[in-house]
Amino acid sequence: MLEADVNYQVVKKFIADVQEAAVGQRVLDSIQPGQQIVKIVHDELVRIMGDSDAPLQMANPGPTIIMMVGLQGQGKTTSAGKIALSLKKKGHHPLLVGADVYRPAAIRQLEVVSQQAGAKFFSLGEHADPVDICRMALGEAQRVGCDVIILDTAGRLHVDAEMMAEVKRVQSAVKPHEILFVANAMTGQDAVTSAKQFNDALPLTGVVLTQMDGDARGGAAISLINVTGCPIKFVGTGEKLDALDVFHPRRMADQILGMGDIVSLVERAQDVVDKEQAIKFQEKARKETLNLEDFLLQMQQVKKMGSIGDLVKKIPGMNKLMGEDAEFDEDELKYTEAIIYSMTLKERRNPKIINGSRRLRIADGSGCSVQDINRLLKDFEKMKKMMKQMMKGAKRRR
Amino acid sequence: MADSPRGFFGRLRESLGKTRTNLVKNVKRIITGRTVIDDEVFDELEQTLVEADLGVETALTIVKDMRRIASERKLDKPEDLYQVLKDELVQSLEPGDHTLNWRAESGPHITLIAGVNGSGKTTTAGKLAAHLTTQGKKVMLGAADTFRAAAVEQLTIWSERTGVPIVKHKDGADPAAVAFDAADAAVSRNIDCLLIDTAGRLHTKVNLMEELKKIQRVIKKRVPDAPHEVLLVLDATTGQNALMQAKLFTDALTVTGIIITKLDGTAKGGIAVSIQKQLGIPIKMIGVGEGVDDLQPFNAREFVEALFS
Numbered sequence: 001m002l003e004a005d006v007n008y009q010v011v012k013k014f015i016a017d018v019q020e021a022a023v024g025q026r027v028l029d030s031i032q033p034g035q036q037i038v039k040i041v042h043d044e045l046v047r048i049m050g051d052s053d054a055p056l057q058m059a060n061p062g063p064t065i066i067m068m069v070g071l072q073g074q075g076k077t078t079s080a081g082k083i084a085l086s087l088k089k090k091g092h093h094p095l096l097v098g099a100d101v102y103r104p105a106a107i108r109q110l111e112v113v114s115q116q117a118g119a120k121f122f123s124l125g126e127h128a129d130p131v132d133i134c135r136m137a138l139g140e141a142q143r144v145g146c147d148v149i150i151l152d153t154a155g156r157l158h159v160d161a162e163m164m165a166e167v168k169r170v171q172s173a174v175k176p177h178e179i180l181f182v183a184n185a186m187t188g189q190d191a192v193t194s195a196k197q198f199n200d201a202l203p204l205t206g207v208v209l210t211q212m213d214g215d216a217r218g219g220a221a222i223s224l225i226n227v228t229g230c231p232i233k234f235v236g237t238g239e240k241l242d243a244l245d246v247f248h249p250r251r252m253a254d255q256i257l258g259m260g261d262i263v264s265l266v267e268r269a270q271d272v273v274d275k276e277q278a279i280k281f282q283e284k285a286r287k288e289t290l291n292l293e294d295f296l297l298q299m300q301q302v303k304k305m306g307s308i309g310d311l312v313k314k315i316p317g318m319n320k321l322m323g324e325d326a327e328f329d330e331d332e333l334k335y336t337e338a339i340i341y342s343m344t345l346k347e348r349r350n351p352k353i354i355n356g357s358r359r360l361r362i363a364d365g366s367g368c369s370v371q372d373i374n375r376l377l378k379d380f381e382k383m384k385k386m387m388k389q390m391m392k393g394a395k396r397r398r
Numbered sequence: 399m400a401d402s403p404r405g406f407f408g409r410l411r412e413s414l415g416k417t418r419t420n421l422v423k424n425v426k427r428i429i430t431g432r433t434v435i436d437d438e439v440f441d442e443l444e445q446t447l448v449e450a451d452l453g454v455e456t457a458l459t460i461v462k463d464m465r466r467i468a469s470e471r472k473l474d475k476p477e478d479l480y481q482v483l484k485d486e487l488v489q490s491l492e493p494g495d496h497t498l499n500w501r502a503e504s505g506p507h508i509t510l511i512a513g514v515n516g517s518g519k520t521t522t523a524g525k526l527a528a529h530l531t532t533q534g535k536k537v538m539l540g541a542a543d544t545f546r547a548a549a550v551e552q553l554t555i556w557s558e559r560t561g562v563p564i565v566k567h568k569d570g571a572d573p574a575a576v577a578f579d580a581a582d583a584a585v586s587r588n589i590d591c592l593l594i595d596t597a598g599r600l601h602t603k604v605n606l607m608e609e610l611k612k613i614q615r616v617i618k619k620r621v622p623d624a625p626h627e628v629l630l631v632l633d634a635t636t637g638q639n640a641l642m643q644a645k646l647f648t649d650a651l652t653v654t655g656i657i658i659t660k661l662d663g664t665a666k667g668g669i670a671v672s673i674q675k676q677l678g679i680p681i682k683m684i685g686v687g688e689g690v691d692d693l694q695p696f697n698a699r700e701f702v703e704a705l706f707s
């Protein structure tokens with residue numbers, strides 16, 4: 001089952017943006033309010049996903065050196081091949097360098113991948129020192145006329161001091177222009193912890209998020225951006241070599257907002273959102289005193305705008321995020337409502353007191369499972385944090 | 399096989415370090431500094447267990463049992479709860495057969511290894527082959543991951559290292575055909591254990607899960623009671639998503655055991671309890687490092703001792 005709460009959250013966020021716009025717009029009442037709102041929403045979306053596009057930094061003069069790092073089994077070798085293919089399509093001549101001397105046949109895997117991508121390949125085999133391989137790759141690139149060098153390093157745990165020292169040696173020997181941290185979208189909190197440690201050891205420049213075609217909630221994306229301070233540069237969306245998307249926050253936001261549908265959606269939102277409530281909500285969000293009662297209230301306003309399925313369909317990017325065969329569970333909102341209605345007023349106002357046995361009672365009362373309640377509470381916490389950040393951003397802009 | 403059990407215990411202990419910080423330290427904090435066992439202690443314990451990725455239902459049952467035991471045995475010192483909790487965790491982890499028997503009624507014992515991409519299937523297959531060889535078994539590897547570049551070569555290197563024969567086709571071949579051929583070869587060559595490595599697949603990809611079912615069906619055509627063991631390899635760092643993976647793989651296959659890899663480097667060792675309790679599939683082996691000896695049979699008591707020591 002698809003975890004519909006992801007989309008739900010996006011919609012929630014969306015509405016919050018709109019509300020903010022509805023309030024902030026007083027200043028600019030004179031120019032087309034609809035357009036104004038779209039702009040604000042657009043800016044918010046872009047801000048959350050990273051302020052600008054994050055293309056690979058190309059060195060001038062070349063060659064550009066890109067190093068792939070990360071834990072085992074995240075998809076470094078595959079991503080290296082995918083990046084090579086996408087660079088080749090842009091007229092570059094990439095050289096893939098196999099420096100994973102530990103995992104059996106990892107170098108061979110890269111060699112096969114480089115053939116598939118039509119890229120040049122270099123390695124010294126499994127008995128060589130990775131530092132030597134990478135250093136010699138520079139000369140090789142010159143010899144065969146490659147302008148981009150992609151170093152595929154071995155997977156390592158951030159707690160493995162010896163292996164971390166090795167990757168640091170590679171880094172200081174070849175001084176890569178790009179160091180990409182490859183993380184599996186399903187890994188969640190552990191990915192964030194390891195990203196932090198890799199970031200402390202190496203000057204990371206970007207993140208590649210893989211396995212985005214699974215049922216990962218993708219929440220890792222925002223945390224990874226946060227922890228590393230690096231943009232997400234690529235997203236892996238499938239097993240084939242061309243299943244790599246460049247992560248363009250601005251284009252993505254454009255795509256989300258580009259359709260007339262959305263403008264009308266935003267306008268509709270403006271109609272139904274009670275301004276006074278919105279101001280109150282905003283105030284609470286800023287102080288981070290939002291509680292589940294507010295959440296419920298917000299949800300009812302969202303409902304006034306029509307079916308969530310409809311809303312989501314109007315956001316073209318969402319369909320992609322959700323996958324083709326995804327279906328939005330219209331009942332999700334009802335469940336959420338039922339869960340909150342099954343809480344006592346005290347619990348709604350102070351969700352922190354909801355312990356295990358309270359969770360069981362609420363689950364019984366609402367006909368949901370305890371997991372559903374956990375998820376709701378987690379999402380609520382996340383939303384609260386996101387709101388706070390957004391409010392900060394909004395303040396700065398004014 | 400455990401030629402240096404203490405060595406493994408040490409590594410296990412080390413690898414659970416982060417989980418320990420996440421779980422045991424909090425439990426200690428709750429217990430020490432109190433003089434009586436009251437409701438508050440239990441409430442806090444419950445909270446800690448929930449937060450350590452044990453899952454709410456598991457945490458609730460454990461704490462409920464702890465309450466009962468505390469009143470039955472008339473415990474009054476909070477420190478006593480420490481042992482009670484340990485026993486409870488052992489009991490949660492213990493059900494089911496955790497040993498890999500490696501013996502079919504007749505003919506080769508066929509094991510199918512499945513999991514999502516990057517969880518460590520090929521490495522696990524190689525390490526298992528190494529273990530079984532040292533036990534004097536006649537082992538064979540089947541390279542049914544024909545999709546990922548050089549996956550076959552990776553397994554071939556393991557077969558060379560361990561001196562075990564391998565059945566393989568070209569990259570891109572039908573994995574079910576490889577599995578059939580491997581089963582066939584294992585029968586005719588009097589092999590004890592056949593380990594079939596499959597391609598990693600996301601549990602959400604319906605057609606890939608169908609492919610797995612087909613592999614299972616085709617093996618049966620050659621050896622009707624096979625596969626005798628279907629092992630699901632889960633990456634411990636995945637956290638709660640591992641449960642979802644396990645559920646969907648169990649829907650497609652008759653998973654008989656779980657192998658948890660990469661327990662080092664995660665604070666979510668509690669997921670082991672959650673998987674065992676919620677799915678009722680026994681954990682057969684755990685991996686705590688990259689060495690061949692770092693993959694070892696799972697023992698509930700040992701696991702809990704290592705966690706708490």
